[in-house]
Amino acid sequence: MNKTSNIQLAGTLCRRLGSIGLSLLAAISLSMRCRAAALAPVSPTPMPNAVVAPSPATSISSAHSTKPASTIAPANYTECLTLLQGTDRISPVLVEAVAQLLNHPENASQAVPQRPPSLLAVTWRENAGQVRDIVVQAYYEPLGGDVSTLNADGYVRARLGGELSSSANQLLGLMYEQVVYFGPKNQVALEQRAFQAAINGDMTLLREQTVDPLRLLVVMPHGGTFLPSSLRSRVRGMVLNATLDFGTWSGQIGMVTSDGESAEQVGTIVSAWRDMAVSLADTFASYSSGKQLRDALQASTVQVVANRVLASASVDSRTIVRASKEITGHGGGCPPGGVCSKDTVAVCHKINSTREETVCVAPTAVAAHLAAGDHCGPCEGNGP
C-alpha cells in the first residue's frame, strides 16, 4: 500500500464508538502533533441560522499559527493538550482557552479526579473568525464494574463478535462514568443534557444544539487501549475532529502509530473492517437508516499518511439519530454487584459538598439517590 494511498473506511469504527461514537465516527478528523499532515482543507460549514454570540467570543485570527499556548494547564492534562495542540487547523487560541478552563477546577461541574483523563472532548462554535461556547468534557477511566452498554441480544453485538463488542463496551463504559465539564454554566448545562441523552441513544437533544453548527474535537492520548487486540499494540493516540450541523455530521478520525509500517498495517485492518461494516449496515437495510449508513460507509475513505491513519466520513444527521436508537443497549442504569452483593447496587452518596461515601442500596431505592445528586457506582477510591 502506498504511503498516501486511499483505502476505504471501516465504518465499523463508527459503530464501535457507539452512540456518541457514531456521531464522532461520522465526523472525525485527526492529525497528529509534530506532523504537517496534508489533510484536504475542510470546506467552510454554512451557517443556516447564524446568531449573535451570546457569550464572550475569542478571536481566532491567528488560527494557523503554530505558537504554543502560553497558559500552563495542570500536568494531568499535558498529554491531551499536546495532542490537541498538534491537531491540524486547531487554533492555538482555542488551545489556550481550553488550558485556561482546565486551570480552574473550582468552576468544574464536579470534583476533578486527580488522575489524567482518558478522553478529552472539546466543543465550540466558530463564526466570523471568532470562537465561542467552548466547553471541555473530561472522561476518566472506569474504576471498576462491568457495564454492558451494547444491546447483548441485538444484531450489532452478534455481528461484531465478542472482541469488537467488548472493545465497544469498554469505550462506551468510559462514557458512562463521571464526566467533568468545564465552561460557561449555561452552555455546560445544555451539553450535559444533550450528551447524556446521546449516550442513552437519544441524539435529538444534541442535534438541537447543531442548528447553530457545533465543532467537536476529541483526543485520546492512549486511545489504542480501547481498540481490539489487532490494533491495540499498534495504535497509540486517537483524535476525532467533527463538524456537526443540522443536516450532516462529518469529519475525520485519526489513529497515530509508532511508525509508517504500523500505520500501513492498521490501515489494512481498518480497510478490511469496511466490508464488515457494510455487511453490518446491510443487516439494517430494511430499517430506515440501514441504506443510508451503508452508502455513507461506502463513500468514506481511509488514508495512510506517514505514521497516521486518517478515516473520513460524512453521514446525514437524521440517519445518525435513527441508527443510535436502533443500536443502543441497556445503558442508563447502575450495574449491580461489584463492590456490593449481587442483589444490591453501588451508589456514590453525596453527604455534603466535600464528602461522599459508597452505599449499597436496593434497586428500588436507586432512583431516589440519583435524583438527589448521587451517582452510579462506587465513589472514587473507596468501597462500601
Next chain:
Amino acid sequence: MLVEVSFQSGLLRGEPLILKTPWYRPVPAVVIWFLCGASLGVLHIAAAETDSSKQELGRLAAWLQSPDEGEREDAIRELANLHTPEAFSLMLRGLQDTNAAVRASAAWSLVLAPAGTDTINALRNVLADDNDRVRASAIWTLAHIGGKAVLPDVVRLATNDASGIVRFRAVWGLAFIHDKSALPVAIHALGDYNNSVRERSALLAIDSMADKSSVIPLLLTQRAHVLPATRRIVMYLLAKYGDASVVPALTDGLKDPDALVRGEAAISLGKLHARKALGALQPALQDPDDHVRGSAAYGVGLMGDPAGVALLRPLLKDDSAFVRAVAADSLQTLGDRTAQPPEGFKSSELFTFPIFSPEQKDLY
C-alpha cells in the same frame, strides 16, 4: 378382457406389483396403487427421519458433555431446532450447566418448548441464578410460555431484581401475559432508573394493557416522581392516552423544575390541541431554557390556533438558533410564511420523544 398393469416400486422392495383389472378400470387401479405407495413412502420417510433424529439427538447429547462451553451452547441451540420432547428434556439439563452462557442459552431456547410443568419449574429454579443474563432469559421465556400462572414471578423480578437487564425482560414480559392486573407494575416501571426499562419495556407493557379509563389515574400518581425522566414520560403518556381532562396536569407540568419535563408538557398540550391552554404556554415561550422555549414554540404550532402567531413572532429574534428555527417552522404551520426556517430544518425531527415508542417495534 383383463389388462395387466405392472408397477415397479423400490418402496415395496419386492417383485413388480401386477394387478389384473378390467380394461376399463386401469386408471382407478393406478390411483389406488399410488395412494398406497405414497402412504408407504411417507411412512418410510418418517421412519428414516426418526432414525436420523435419534442419531442427531445422540450426537447433540454427546456434544452437551463436551468440555468446550461453546460447543455445549451450540448443542443447546441445535436441540431447540429438533422440537422433540427428548430434545427439550436435554435442554432442561442445560439449565444446570456450569457455564452461564450455556444456561442462558438453554433458558432462552426453551421458549420453543411446550409449557409443561417440568419446564416451568426448571425455569423458575434458575430465576435465582447468580448470572443476570440467565435470569433475564428465564423470565423472558416464562412470560412467553407460562401465562398468568407465572405472573407473580414476572412481577417479582420486574420490581426487585438488581439487574436492569432482568427488569427490562421481566417488564416487557408483562406485555405477553397481558393481564390488566399488572398495569400498576408497568406504570411503576416508568420510575425505573434504567432508561431501557423505563422507556422501552414499560411503554410496551403499558401499551399492551392500557385503556384510557385505567391508565390515566395511575399515570397521575407518577407525575411527581422523583426522577425527572419519569415525570417527562408521564407528560408524554398523558397526551397519548388522555383527553381534555389531563390539561390541568399538563399545565402543572409547565412549572416543573426540570426543563425537559416542562418542554414535554408544552408539546403534549399541543398534541391535545388544548387551545384553552395557549395562555398557559406563554411563560414557557419565555423560559430561560432554550429547549423549553423551542418545545413551547413547537407546541403552539401543534395546537393550530392562529392566535399563536402573535406569541411566536418575538421568538424569531431569540438568542438561540434552535428556538428561532422552531418558531419559524411553527409560524409556517399556522399559515404565517413571513419567516423561513433554515433550509432542511424540520421541527418534527427534533421532538421525537420517547426514544422508543411502542409503534416503532422495529427498534426493539
